[in-house]
Amino acid sequence: MRLPRSRGSQFYLVQLVVVAAGLVLLALGSWRSGVAVVGGSFVVGAFARLVVPVEHTGMLRVRGKIFDMMWMILLGVSLVLLALVIPDQPSR
Template identity: 45%
Template sequence: MTIVHDSEESPAEPGGVPSPEEVEAELVAAGVQEPTRIDGHERRYPSTIGGALYLGVLAAVVVGLAVTATGHWRGGVHVISGALVAAAGLRLVLPARDAGMLAVRGRALDCSLLAVMGVALWILASTIPDQPS
């Protein structure tokens, strides 16, 4: 890794720490990372299809919370559980490179945890008896 200092007076020392910009430039040059700035503008959108799908899952969870807040708790929990099961399915079919924020750990663990939590919420919401008001 090449170390460049702004100061022309002292050359780069062999144990120096590169700046984040230098590290990013080398990662971009190696093809490991995409640039965070394109044409001088900060990128403001998901860079993978998985990022966009993650935002969709997140939006579904927010809708489920809104439904729950309006007093229809069972329907809201069903929406949230459906979003979790959908996230598990998306994580299962998307390649690791395109999974975006849906990929946290390994594919099997991500899918298992999302599916188990979604199914458990669905079962709990369906089996809890209605309480008299």
């Protein structure tokens, strides 16, 4: 198996692995941790989009830099806040 050459594609691959780990947490019943992990991965992805040079963004680049960063920050922060704000529900 060959790893991606561009730094952005490597970040993208890591982000996919972290999102998959968050989905596993969700499936195992730890929804709050799973949603926070997925949200955190998007915030880190936005930071990666900021620091990786344009010629090395690879699959991390979807649109323009500002659009990519704002979308990932909005999604990531929203998911983390969702995990923090929703109160625990009593078990049935």
